[in-house]
Amino acid sequence: MKDRPEVQPARGKLGVLLPGFGAVATTFVAGVEAVRRGIALPFGSLSQMQTIRLGQRTEACTPLIKDLVPLAGLDDLVFGAWDPIPDDGYESALNAGVFDRHEHLEPIKGFLQSVRPMEAAFDKRYVKKLDGPNVKKSRSKRELAEQLREDIRAFKASSGADRLVMVWCGSTEVFIRPGRAHETLAAFEKAMDADDHEIAPSMLYAYAAIKEGVPYANGAPNLSVDFPALEKLAADRGVPIGGKDFKTGQTLIKTVLSPAFKARMLGVAGWYSTNILGNRDGEVLDDPESFKTKEESKLGVLEHVLQPDIYPELYGKLYHKVRINYYPPRGDNKEGWDNIDVFGWCGYPMQIKVDFLCRDSILAAPIVLDLALFLDLAQRAGMKGIQEWLSFYFKTPHTAPGLYPEHDLFIQHMKLKNTLRWLAGEEPLTHLGLDYYDHLD
Numbered sequence: 001m002k003d004r005p006e007v008q009p010a011r012g013k014l015g016v017l018l019p020g021f022g023a024v025a026t027t028f029v030a031g032v033e034a035v036r037r038g039i040a041l042p043f044g045s046l047s048q049m050q051t052i053r054l055g056q057r058t059e060a061c062t063p064l065i066k067d068l069v070p071l072a073g074l075d076d077l078v079f080g081a082w083d084p085i086p087d088d089g090y091e092s093a094l095n096a097g098v099f100d101r102h103e104h105l106e107p108i109k110g111f112l113q114s115v116r117p118m119e120a121a122f123d124k125r126y127v128k129k130l131d132g133p134n135v136k137k138s139r140s141k142r143e144l145a146e147q148l149r150e151d152i153r154a155f156k157a158s159s160g161a162d163r164l165v166m167v168w169c170g171s172t173e174v175f176i177r178p179g180r181a182h183e184t185l186a187a188f189e190k191a192m193d194a195d196d197h198e199i200a201p202s203m204l205y206a207y208a209a210i211k212e213g214v215p216y217a218n219g220a221p222n223l224s225v226d227f228p229a230l231e232k233l234a235a236d237r238g239v240p241i242g243g244k245d246f247k248t249g250q251t252l253i254k255t256v257l258s259p260a261f262k263a264r265m266l267g268v269a270g271w272y273s274t275n276i277l278g279n280r281d282g283e284v285l286d287d288p289e290s291f292k293t294k295e296e297s298k299l300g301v302l303e304h305v306l307q308p309d310i311y312p313e314l315y316g317k318l319y320h321k322v323r324i325n326y327y328p329p330r331g332d333n334k335e336g337w338d339n340i341d342v343f344g345w346c347g348y349p350m351q352i353k354v355d356f357l358c359r360d361s362i363l364a365a366p367i368v369l370d371l372a373l374f375l376d377l378a379q380r381a382g383m384k385g386i387q388e389w390l391s392f393y394f395k396t397p398h399t400a401p402g403l404y405p406e407h408d409l410f411i412q413h414m415k416l417k418n419t420l421r422w423l424a425g426e427e428p429l430t431h432l433g434l435d436y437y438d439h440l441d
């Protein structure tokens with residue numbers, strides 16, 4: 001097994017930087033404050049609520065994850081954000097309409113108002129349905145990246161944070177394929193100088209973060225840090241990175257159900273997924289170019305879980321369709337509806353219908369928290385570059401070149417927990433369990 005690293009303690013404050021201060025980001029920040037004040041519980045967060053088994057089942061040793069590894073405490077978190085829309089945390093949370101105004105926002109109004117977004121590195125050509133006045137001006141993309149680096153340093157000084165992490169909670173940008181500009185750091189920096197269209201704003205945040213030694217995770221499906229130039233920069237600088245696209249509603253269910261079908265060798269003829277949502281994210285995704293980015297992220301899942309190349313009779317003809325429709329009356333309360341055509345013994349067909357009436361940001365906020373805390377842990381453990389063990393949280397897990405992504409939620413979960421055991425100097429669990437029966441021989 002790889003040698004266990006020395007993990008530095010989580011001393012002082014951890015600054016969480018959020019490019020994008022809309023529904024997900026404000027639900028995360030407001031939720032952390034509500035938990036700190038004892039008016040809510042952090043449901044959905046493994047780092048806060050989940051236990052982890054150590055040793056044999058008979059030992060009954062199951063500490064909380066947060067007691068096993070040294071994570072930053074919620075009281076030590078401070079927040080910074082950027083957004084082209086100048087609304088403070090209170091106005092933005094009100095506008096998102098996720099938390100109940102009277103029960104959860106009014107009691108922490110002053111705190112939320114204290115988080116005001118910095119001017120964004122924003123360009124409407126990458127998010128066509130959006131605009132705002134709180135935007136940086138500059139002569140080149142390189143200069144924008146340098147301004148972001150200055151923001152990071154200024155935030156660290158003013159907030160008193162000892163360490164920082166950054167989680168992209170900004171809108172989904174238009175679809176960009178990795179190209180020449182993304183191959184090497186030299187090509188990337190040259191492209192920034194030349195204002196190349198291949199360099200999207202989210203890449204500038206990722207670059208600025210890595211240059212400042214700040215771990216970076218991408219919660220949206222757009223290309224941001226998942227290309228060779230920034231992967232290498234992150235590895236060279238000892239900075240953990242990860243992504244992409246928070247795995248929250250429909251895809252979470254998809255990566256639970258599809259491994260079950262494969263485990264039982266049930267075939268799948270078709271999987272039709274449709275969504276209606278009415279928040280700002282839904283409006284942005286109404287643009288075909290942003291939708292294409294999301295569609296690619298949502299479509300990849302089944303192919304990797306079901307492996308039609310290995311099981312052509314079961315999954316070779318699977319018809320997979322994903323739709324997202326902007327429907328304002330629903331706000332943040334998305335409805336994700338799935339029709340799954342499966343078949344069993346001798347080919348007899350069956351159907352499964354799933355109707356998940358979910359709350360998008362309620363599902364995403366604990367993911368932001370866990371990613372922030374685990375990325376910080378990874379950095380203190382000297383883990384650098386791509387953090388595949390955090391695949392559990394993403395629709396399109398970031399993996400080393402040449403490795404296929406693992407989408408099965410249960411494998412991802414085991415990998416996450418075994419990585420935490422390893423970090424704590426504990427044995428990984430294999431679930432073999434034959435030794436329990438030795439004394440019965």
Ligand SMILES: NC(=O)c1ccc[n+]([C@@H]2O[C@H](COP(=O)([O-])OP(=O)(O)OC[C@H]3O[C@@H](n4cnc5c(N)ncnc54)[C@H](O)[C@@H]3O)[C@@H](O)[C@H]2O)c1
Pocket residue numbers: 019020021022023024025082083084085096120121122123127130132168169170171172173201202219220221245246247248249279280281284359360361363364
């Ligand atoms: N909520 C979920 O379940 C979920 C799941 C997976 C992915 N996501 C992704 O997370 C992101 C955030 O979702 P949301 O519901 O909070 O959306 P939102 O529209 O409420 O917030 C996104 C914010 O990003 C800002 N923004 C856009 N470009 C920016 C830039 N260059 N710099 C700084 N800010 C910028 C926008 O002004 C907006 O306020 C979206 O990309 C969404 O697709 C959300």
